[in-house]
Amino acid sequence: MQFQQLQYFVAVAETRHFTRAADLVHVAQPSLSQQIKALERELGADLFLRARGNITLTDAGEALLPLARRILADADTARHEVLELVQLRSGRIRLGATPSLCTGLLPDVLRAFHDRYPGIRLLIEEGGSHDLVRELARGALDLALVVLPLPTPSPALTTVELLREDLVVVSSPEAPAPGRGPTVRISDLEGERLVMFRHGYDLRELTVAACRAEGFEPDFAVEGGEMDAVLGFVRAGLGVAVVPRMVATKSGRGLRVTPLARPGLHRTIALAHRSDVAPPRAARELQRMLLER
Numbered sequence: 001m002q003f004q005q006l007q008y009f010v011a012v013a014e015t016r017h018f019t020r021a022a023d024l025v026h027v028a029q030p031s032l033s034q035q036i037k038a039l040e041r042e043l044g045a046d047l048f049l050r051a052r053g054n055i056t057l058t059d060a061g062e063a064l065l066p067l068a069r070r071i072l073a074d075a076d077t078a079r080h081e082v083l084e085l086v087q088l089r090s091g092r093i094r095l096g097a098t099p100s101l102c103t104g105l106l107p108d109v110l111r112a113f114h115d116r117y118p119g120i121r122l123l124i125e126e127g128g129s130h131d132l133v134r135e136l137a138r139g140a141l142d143l144a145l146v147v148l149p150l151p152t153p154s155p156a157l158t159t160v161e162l163l164r165e166d167l168v169v170v171s172s173p174e175a176p177a178p179g180r181g182p183t184v185r186i187s188d189l190e191g192e193r194l195v196m197f198r199h200g201y202d203l204r205e206l207t208v209a210a211c212r213a214e215g216f217e218p219d220f221a222v223e224g225g226e227m228d229a230v231l232g233f234v235r236a237g238l239g240v241a242v243v244p245r246m247v248a249t250k251s252g253r254g255l256r257v258t259p260l261a262r263p264g265l266h267r268t269i270a271l272a273h274r275s276d277v278a279p280p281r282a283a284r285e286l287q288r289m290l291l292e293r
Contacts, residue, residue, distance in 0.1 A: 193239035197225060
């Protein structure tokens with residue numbers, strides 16, 4: 001049984017006419033008839049009752065028709081999927097991420113993606129979760145890495161949890177260590193000068209909320225920076241900062257890294273995209289690599 005024979009059989013079944021079926025599949029009518037007869041010999045049963053001006057399906061033909069349609073549909077799906085993969089030789093992905101994730105999580109994943117699909121342009125936009133959600137909603141981004149819970153929950157977005165990340169305290173090795181042991185409690189940060197991120201930064205809101213839950217207002221030595229600036233100010237001895245463990249691990253040169261005592265602080269990272277629009281094929285491939293990293 002050949003794929004082409006199934007195409008010819010479905011064409012005749014749908015048109016109930018050999019000549020019109022031949023026109024539909026762009027083949028000469030005698031060739032189509034020969035292939036149908038070969039299929040019938042292969043199956044050992046007639047598929048059509050042939051009467052002048054009246055072509056009808058036999059019981060065998062009725063049984064074969066839905067199966068043949070399914071086979072042709074599956075083949076068409078396979079062809080389109082392969083074509084989409086081939087098309088990953090070019091295109092673009094507009095990805096939003098918080099600055100800490102651009103520093104910690106993304107470099108290795110994006111390098112692996114670029115090695116596999118060097119023709120895909122990667123357009124990265126850094127911002128806080130609030131800004132990234134807004135950019136997703138207006139169609140300016142294909143995907144975004146955001147911190148849950150979202151600042152403004154949106155039913156128009158689909159989020160998939162990616163990882164749960166511990167936060168740690170970083171300080172200058174030349175300054176006294178925060179806390180009194182191998183770990184530091186949030187309450188130990190009372191009286192410490194903090195290097196604080198700008199307003200709208202997820203880590204700022206989380207740290208300030210944790211300090212207030214312990215009954216004190218944090219004391220800022222410097223505030224308003226992005227991740228690289230905050231780490232630089234801490235290295236210079238201006239104060240301590242609460243940052244993701246992944247960032248501290250990758251950028252920890254010249255820094256003392258102290259874990260937070262249990263229960264500690266954590267943040268949940270999710271991958272978000274619009275619910276009403278499927279991300280482009282290249283973006284879906286990057287999404288798969290992020291989820292399987």
